[in-house]
Amino acid sequence: MRFTISNNAALPVGAALLALSGALQAQDVSVQAGQLRVSDTGDKSFAVAVAYAHPVGDYLALSLTYLNEGHPPNHHRDGAAGQVWLRSKINQDGLSFGVGAGQDYYFDTARTATGYSNDHGWAPIYSLQATYHHQNRWYTQVQVNRVVPREKEATTQLLVGFGYRFDGVRGNKLHLEEASTDDTVTLLSGRAIVNSLNSEQSRAYSVEYRRAVGKYIDWTVTGLKEGTTARTRRAGVATQAWLIRSLNDKIELGMGLGPYGVIDLHDVPGRQSHLAGLLSVATRYHFNKRVVGQLLMQRVITDYHRDADVLLLGLGTTF
Numbered sequence: 001m002r003f004t005i006s007n008n009a010a011l012p013v014g015a016a017l018l019a020l021s022g023a024l025q026a027q028d029v030s031v032q033a034g035q036l037r038v039s040d041t042g043d044k045s046f047a048v049a050v051a052y053a054h055p056v057g058d059y060l061a062l063s064l065t066y067l068n069e070g071h072p073p074n075h076h077r078d079g080a081a082g083q084v085w086l087r088s089k090i091n092q093d094g095l096s097f098g099v100g101a102g103q104d105y106y107f108d109t110a111r112t113a114t115g116y117s118n119d120h121g122w123a124p125i126y127s128l129q130a131t132y133h134h135q136n137r138w139y140t141q142v143q144v145n146r147v148v149p150r151e152k153e154a155t156t157q158l159l160v161g162f163g164y165r166f167d168g169v170r171g172n173k174l175h176l177e178e179a180s181t182d183d184t185v186t187l188l189s190g191r192a193i194v195n196s197l198n199s200e201q202s203r204a205y206s207v208e209y210r211r212a213v214g215k216y217i218d219w220t221v222t223g224l225k226e227g228t229t230a231r232t233r234r235a236g237v238a239t240q241a242w243l244i245r246s247l248n249d250k251i252e253l254g255m256g257l258g259p260y261g262v263i264d265l266h267d268v269p270g271r272q273s274h275l276a277g278l279l280s281v282a283t284r285y286h287f288n289k290r291v292v293g294q295l296l297m298q299r300v301i302t303d304y305h306r307d308a309d310v311l312l313l314g315l316g317t318t319f
Helices: 007-020
Strands: 026-038 042-054 060-068 075-087 094-112 115-135 138-147 156-165 185-195 201-214 217-228 232-247 252-263 274-286 293-300 308-318
Touching: 026 138, 026 308, 042 115, 042 138, 042 156, 075 115, 185 293, 217 252, 217 308, 232 274
Parallel strands: none
Antiparallel strands: 026 042, 026 156, 042 060, 060 075, 075 094, 094 115, 115 138, 138 156, 185 201, 185 308, 201 217, 217 232, 232 252, 252 274, 274 293, 293 308
């Protein structure tokens, strides 16, 4: 399949990724939930966000966010957003304020006359944020987002949540004695969920080989079996490049992207072999130098309306 991303749309996300690979000292992780309103129709639904923010000096920050825009009538939309923030100076405790702007790459499962479609695209996202910082590095947060796709319904979200600041951590692979070598084989299992309006589910399995190719970059080769539903029976092999950030000497966060070669598509005539995209977010926990646990959320990106979420949990060994 072809991925076409305009240069203007890609700049905010690209800038964020480049900056996050640097050796800055503070990292914020937050979870938010609240209500969404569709501007044209007034329909309401839930909204959920998980964000990683990286301060740059006293007044700027970069963030990457998973944003779920809920299930208003005829739509299930979520996406990955990169934003640049202008913020007031953060003290050890007390209030701070921020305004952010960037781009959201959205995945919209939309009802059609013949069923549904999986639509992808870029949308501007604008945010206002108020944060109260507690003395123990935790903080509470209120945020308003405005997402404005060109050919889709605009939405506004009011979110409330909490987060934690990891100070004094460079963000490289701290658990390694030699950051250039980290070979891991991980076995994972979980659920695959078709991005249809009925969200059909099946058992999924994965085998992943991971290698650290730098202090902030991993490379993986993955065998993935998504299982069988009324709409899909799919399996294949994917390779991804990853941006990795260590929150401490045990916990890593990572985002990966790459091609996914599919070898089994029983419900799509003429497509017995197909190339899709795979976008992944991982949390890894190093129990010791040899054993690592991994929680993995993946999005299969297709051009034939069979997108899927794959949620996996597994255990690996590092050598």
